[in-house]
Amino acid sequence: MIHSTSRVLVSDLRAHVDQTVTVSGWVNALRLQRKMQFVILRDHSGMAQVTHKRDGGPLEAVIESLTPESAVRITGRVVAAAQVNLGGLEIVPETVEVLNRAETPLPIDEHTGPEHRLDWRFLDVRKRATAQMVFAAQTTLEQGLREYAMQNGCTEMHTPKLMGTASESGAEVFKLGYFDRSAYLAQSPQFYKQMAVAAGIDRVFEIGPVFRAEPSFTSRHATEFTGVDIELSWIDDVEDVMAFEERMLAHAIAKVAEVHGEAIQEIFGIEVVVPEAPFPRITMAEAQEILRAGGWDPEGVKEDLDPEGERTIAAHMKELTGHEFVFITHYPASIRPFYHMRPADRPDLTLSFDLLWKGLEITTGAQREHRSDVLLKQAEEKSMDTEPMQDYMNIFRFGCPPHGGLGAGLGRILMVMLGLDSIREAAFLFRGPNRLTP
């Protein structure tokens, strides 16, 4: 299958006027008129019009037989045609090769509901510019995050997703058969990235899947999502972690704004605002005080913020500071994991934070407790059995440096950045309690 002409992208046609080129893509639309046949061909770079004057020949028959979304390769001459909306160009075809014919009708159309669209996700993504944009933005976002991390001394790690014992809490963990025993899927790389810190990896960076066996059906939850994890050694305090994150995010968001800002504005109608560091900070106690003064007092949520509380405090801080981001700091020890470090004078609090962007939690971070005896005490206080966690507890017995880090959800960042309604739109193939396919 050697082709005399190699593929030209639709976006590059302008450079080939009066030349014969080969384009490959999908039949976006067909207009079959009495005298003329028009094919709108789409590739990932754009759309072009293919114009064929009926002549009763074999080419006419091939075009007549096309179906929407068929994969085709078309060789033809690029002609300037001022009347054509698509770039003032058209292709006059010499050959039209059907590489893969699309069945008719397509299983989804513009009226299809969200769940059924997920069933046919590949068609849904292919046909919607908004969906394509998510992955382009994700790619650039990751490049930006990684770039900052690497420039600031991070080593990229791949920690195991298979664990011998359930991490942290037994809840929300998937269990699997592992030869003649059981294994568990990591809820986060938390313990392993701390192990990397104890291994002398000065700063750890990981982007990878995390698994939550949580029966949550909200627009913000998935059972599998992509986590962005950082862990920093030899920190002075949790402020080092927050400073790292705000600079990393500002760097990455600036990159997205630069590369895709206009397209995002056009497609999603949303402005990507590059945040200035430092981001505003507010303690959990202050946040609660402000919220309660405003009448917020949800049942069952005593020490944490509920989503409404998060949105309200973020709006408050936006009004106060003009900033889309806010760090909520000093979460109560009662609602944070046993390994979060606590201020020396306030054992009821933790040196931890959540980061909200436009009111949605996108990150949790903390300084970790690296002193074996204190950690053990904190685990006991939470009635945890440290026996199955012996490998983890061992980290702290042989010279573990002070450290802290964060875990962010890539999908949530994208969701806020692009104004998506649901985390389902921010993943290529969503996984939830009721969805394991396609």
Place this chain on the structure above:
Amino acid sequence: MIHSTSRVLVSDLRAHVDQTVTVSGWVNALRLQRKMQFVILRDHSGMAQVTHKRDGGPLEAVIESLTPESAVRITGRVVAAAQVNLGGLEIVPETVEVLNRAETPLPIDEHTGPEHRLDWRFLDVRKRATAQMVFAAQTTLEQGLREYAMQNGCTEMHTPKLMGTASESGAEVFKLGYFDRSAYLAQSPQFYKQMAVAAGIDRVFEIGPVFRAEPSFTSRHATEFTGVDIELSWIDDVEDVMAFEERMLAHAIAKVAEVHGEAIQEIFGIEVVVPEAPFPRITMAEAQEILRAGGWDPEGVKEDLDPEGERTIAAHMKELTGHEFVFITHYPASIRPFYHMRPADRPDLTLSFDLLWKGLEITTGAQREHRSDVLLKQAEEKSMDTEPMQDYMNIFRFGCPPHGGLGAGLGRILMVMLGLDSIREAAFLFRGPNRLTP
């Protein structure tokens, strides 16, 4: 915990002669003499000597109490000292703060065997420059791979590791409880990256975990490893995939050679040779002919190559071409998955390849069969039940472009590049049939 002086790395001490600095790191060694106390402090950038003249004061007592591998923060004056081996510098300490005291004795030492070292992997990695180097090289290698992929139009994808049905074959798949049903861990992103291609993502790049429930105990196998996956749309033939891979590898290896070449030579005694593209190619039939002429005829290995065969043919090609890499092409259909495309005139072969580096298989790739009817026929021929694979088969019904790609093992690439004895050394935390910890 605000510190008046921020951390200085050991590698930067030269710039601070006659200044007071704070260094943080581990006690690499202690020499407690009658008149003098010496601490060799190690951070990730190097080692420095801390020299304290005994004076009966509290500092003397702190230093006396140190243990090897304790995490310490030392503030002191940097002094030029020509007699000191470590850079002709020493630090005269003012304060020594023990951040985390290491218990004695350490659970591993230089005589510890490989399995027990894996039990204490964090200490093993911390204390060995060779182990640290693996992750530095891995980070640069990934940067190089990603850089090439991005410059050549790839979108970075994160495909699900949780599947609703077992992929390809039911064998070698981990099964887990998923709410009231079962799920399976992806053996590779194969089906999902093909779905991305069908979704109009022109070129797909993914680095992520893959899971193999394979009871293999060789030095090359792991039950969880990091896969590097590429899938390219609108290819003309499998040669496009091989051309992409050889250029991507050459780019990434050149980057590793540039950044770490000297250190790798020094630490591992191995030269990182930047390969020239194109890499040599040989068909499986030719390879077998050459091997059999040389007396190779292992029992039970009729159509595939065994590891010895791979090493022998690679050595043969090295002698012939001077090249460390070789593509073995045209694997028999009988030993390749049903979705590999076959040459029109040779239904017994596939348009597939393996890539060997110094005789070790590091990649498998192919052009995929994108024609629904042919694919179905090939599945039937292998007696596969396509019913559970309906979501996969659907990809090919609505305009799937011709495509092909590859899957490479990151650990295997590192193993060859650094001359490691075992894949266990190429992962931070190895996972095998008998190992789920730490």
